[in-house]
Amino acid sequence: MGQVRRIGVGFTWVSLVALALIASPAGRTADHQSNRRSATLIVASPSVPALIADYHGFMTDSSKPAENLYPTNSGGIREQVPRKYAARYQHWKQEFLATLTGRQEWAFYQNNPNFTLTVVITGDNPEGGNTSNYEWNGDGKLVAATITLGCRLNEGVPNPVYFPVMNSLLPSETTRTISGETLAATKIAHEFGHVNRTARTDPVLYQLQLELMPQYNEILLTNGRDTNDPRLIELAQRMGATPVEIWEDREYWGETNAMLYLRDRFADNGFRCVLFNRIKRSVDLYARSYEERFLTIAESTPPPRCGW
Template sequence: MRTTRLIGLSVLFIATLGAAHQSAAQQPARSALNSMPSNYVASQPESGGIREVVPSKYQKRYQEWKDEFLSTDIGKVQWEMYAHHPRFVLTITISGSNKQGGGSGKYKWNEAGELVAATISLGSRIDQGFPTSVYYPVMNALEPFESSRLISGNTLAATKLAHEFGHIMKMSTTSQVLYSLQLQLVPAYNKIFLSNGHNVNDPRLVEMAQKMGGNPVEIWEDREYWGEANAMLFLRDRVEKEKFHCRLFAKIKRAVEEYARPYEERFAEIAKEQGAIYTCGWR
């Protein structure tokens, strides 16, 4: 029953992403597909699954991070969703650059407009370091609990992995045409913004923002907060029986209220989904 509920929650999470994407911007004309850069379109579909490209020197720690992610039902559901996907290839790599961070990219769509490939790049020490609470209210909230040894570095690493899974799910609902348009217009937007006295009401910038579904900052923060929402989904399962559960969620709540008020609902829904006993002040 619990696993079924979590599968439903993952589906709801993806569906919510899709609804948010549809309302963000009007879809460009289908003919714009012809202008897509070739590296964003997969010429031939590959068999799906997860491909882990991890140097041997990082294999032990990576396995510990992965095991921590899979120790939760939601982690298992999301991993299995991609491991057995017939058309989507998710590659996970580790490198010594950006040691305490991660990222996602190398997106490819097929001619039908489906996302068929993406890569998650993890730093070699994602079990260390806490990003700012401004855009990362969930990961940042773990700091006092890690320093007091209530959670381990592996939990921090698994939370960062969950954040990147959130990015992949967000991109799976993003039109390849819109993504390409954003890549083309963001540099032009920034160039005008820097030369016009930082006037966001410049008609040229207003028009670009309408086409892109927001200005560059809005686009970026929306993506990061979707990543954080999935990180919270993971942590909700990971610490639900811990005595510090509500202290952690209260810290997340304070950061969201201070820095991410327009996005509060996506976090509140995750907190409230557990039932009244676990809402920890979220309403």
């Protein structure tokens, strides 16, 4: 087998005012017979990134062995679900597959012999989700990733700053109630969006950003938060953006995929417009520079454009 690079990204909340990158030693695995490098990004700032960590959390393997529902040697989707969570997971999955977007994305990974997507259900970070364990082959092609979902994914609506689509499902006295299964499926769509986008990302740039973001934030926290510091300008140029811009870009790509799911899930223009109007309000407030990617989805629906 060819050389495979592996990067694991997780989030945790700790009472430090810093960002730190912890790199683990390279190891060998029987699957790839090659060295892998892994890194865990710890978001430990009470500033903007904490709003991302609040949802994504820090995902770790369950302390109890998980059951492979559909074991396979290579390629396709591997579902690792403890038996006690199996029934609820199947309801969430069925809700995701009730849409064309969900079916197409699931089939793409399920039928891909050159890509392994692992879906894990865990009791950690019970209302959130996370993508990690990205692996690239020697040609720079993404060949594996892990989506970890909390055991109460059907509960908890994330904040509107980085999650304007999921936040549109917040219960309201003036609109009909959204089922927990739909909320969970929307979160699943968000995580699929992360995998889809990472597959189109330059792995060298991705790893460089992981290495340089902690350096950027360490300088920022010791220079009086002067973003005009030449050292920060140089680091941002190498990364292609500032750390906050990098996180924004990644989360809003996840959210556009969640919006595709909701577009397909609610064919009723009236209720879809309620959700899309909520999304637009949040985008106008917090993500104006990323509006185009959401607008494209709104324009893909039959008229009316629901305020876009």
